[in-house]
Amino acid sequence: MGRRWGKTVLGGAISLATAANGGSVAWIVPTYKNGRALWRFAENVVAPLRKAKLATVNKAERTIEFVGGGVFGIHSADNEDSVRGESFDLVILDEAARISETAWTDAIQPTLADLDGDAILISTPRGRNWFWQEYQRGISDGVYQKSWTAPSSANPNKRIQNAAQRAKEHANELTYRQEWLGEFVDAEGLIFRRVQDAVFGEMLDAPEKGKQYSASVDVAASVDFTVVTVWDDAAKKAVYIDRFNRVDFPVLEDRLAAVYKRWNLHSMIIESNSIGQPVIDHLGARGLHIIPFTTTSASKQKIIQGLQAGFENGEIGIPDYPILIGELLSFEGKRNASGTFAYSAPSGMHDDTVMSLAIGWDSLNSAGVILWMD
Numbered sequence: 001m002g003r004r005w006g007k008t009v010l011g012g013a014i015s016l017a018t019a020a021n022g023g024s025v026a027w028i029v030p031t032y033k034n035g036r037a038l039w040r041f042a043e044n045v046v047a048p049l050r051k052a053k054l055a056t057v058n059k060a061e062r063t064i065e066f067v068g069g070g071v072f073g074i075h076s077a078d079n080e081d082s083v084r085g086e087s088f089d090l091v092i093l094d095e096a097a098r099i100s101e102t103a104w105t106d107a108i109q110p111t112l113a114d115l116d117g118d119a120i121l122i123s124t125p126r127g128r129n130w131f132w133q134e135y136q137r138g139i140s141d142g143v144y145q146k147s148w149t150a151p152s153s154a155n156p157n158k159r160i161q162n163a164a165q166r167a168k169e170h171a172n173e174l175t176y177r178q179e180w181l182g183e184f185v186d187a188e189g190l191i192f193r194r195v196q197d198a199v200f201g202e203m204l205d206a207p208e209k210g211k212q213y214s215a216s217v218d219v220a221a222s223v224d225f226t227v228v229t230v231w232d233d234a235a236k237k238a239v240y241i242d243r244f245n246r247v248d249f250p251v252l253e254d255r256l257a258a259v260y261k262r263w264n265l266h267s268m269i270i271e272s273n274s275i276g277q278p279v280i281d282h283l284g285a286r287g288l289h290i291i292p293f294t295t296t297s298a299s300k301q302k303i304i305q306g307l308q309a310g311f312e313n314g315e316i317g318i319p320d321y322p323i324l325i326g327e328l329l330s331f332e333g334k335r336n337a338s339g340t341f342a343y344s345a346p347s348g349m350h351d352d353t354v355m356s357l358a359i360g361w362d363s364l365n366s367a368g369v370i371l372w373m374d
């Protein structure tokens with residue numbers, strides 16, 4: 001979220017409601033003084049309860065105890081001992097991107113284990129650090145972990161909207177995008193740049209008349225995702241993406257065959273490694289035109305660098321699909337001693353949509369592609 005969107009007020013309302021209903025809640029800020037604004041807000045909100053003797057406020061400790069047994073307390077992440085040994089139903093990290101990753105993983109996360117508690121991480125972005133990774137996980141998971149974003153201008157307060165407008169005119173572009181639009185803008189180390197520029201709009205859900213489509217597929221090993229990318233060949237645009245996991249192979253094959261039929265594809269290129277090969281054989285036997293693609297470290301380097309150029313030169317079009325955009329932006333490359341690159345998603349994250357895209361982009365640009373004309 002952008003600055004002044006209302007993050008602290010929203011988080012404060014959720015945490016006080018949880019504590020008033022008997023939950024134990026920790027509000028965690030980067031440093032002690034960051035807790036001031038919320039503490040003032042909390043004192044005001046509970047003032048009537050305090051008068052009615054339904055809540056006890058301890059200013060020195062910055063804790064509020066409710067008669068139902070709920071507790072609300074403000075802790076600072078630079079003093080990790082203040083949460084060690086505790087257990088909570090809810091922790092809220094305010095300005096999470098400014099809290100260290102180890103405070104989050106080593107000190108804070110274990111406090112949720114006993115009560116199977118929830119965590120809400122709210123922040124203005126700060127480059128592509130651990131908070132960005134959690135944000136991406138929320139986008140690709142969407143069930144156990146969810147992510148949202150909003151610009152400062154979504155605050156209904158006219159003065160804040162005006163300030164956002166002024167910042168757009170006067171602040172430097174990166175500052176404006178990070179602080180007011182709430183974008184993750186750190187461009188250093190990015191493999192794929194100009195990703196946002198390549199977005200043409202919403203995914204299509206059906207073929208358009210007179211156009212020729214092909215598809216590229218990255219088949220998943222157990223926990224990964226199988227991703228099908230459908231291409232408008234002439235426009236060089238990925239127009240549709242289907243992504244799914246944990247299905248049996250007959251179901252997976254039916255699903256690919258259904259995409260083939262629905263889009264009236266002229267060919268489907270499928271990654272052939274281990275698990276892909278039987279899928280290729282079965283779909284081929286059904287009469288579909290299937291082209292195998294073999295991934296090796298050399299072929300992977302080639303297709304990733306081809307895709308890189310596609311973005312760099314503004315040739316490729318992609319749909320507004322947050323999972324793909326997230327995987328593209330978090331994709332990493334490490335140079336080996338031999339000078340070659342090893343590409344992958346950061347640990348614990350996926351790159352299946354990137355691989356499906358790269359395989360298709362490569363085939364679209366390879367010599368020998370048949371151009372269909374009506």
Ligand SMILES: Nc1ncnc2c1ncn2[C@@H]1O[C@H](COP(=O)(O)OP(=O)(O)OP(=O)(O)O)[C@@H](O)[C@H]1O
Nearest residue numbers: 001002003004005006007008009010124155156157
């Ligand atoms: N739902 C709302 N409707 C109207 N005003 C709101 C709402 N939520 C918050 N505000 C007001 O918007 C301002 C910013 O709120 P808040 O401090 O929660 O934002 P923030 O996103 O935490 O800001 P910062 O980035 O500075 O930490 C405050 O004046 C607050 O009272």
Ligand SMILES: [Mg+2]
Nearest residue numbers: 007008009094
């Ligand atoms: Mg705030």
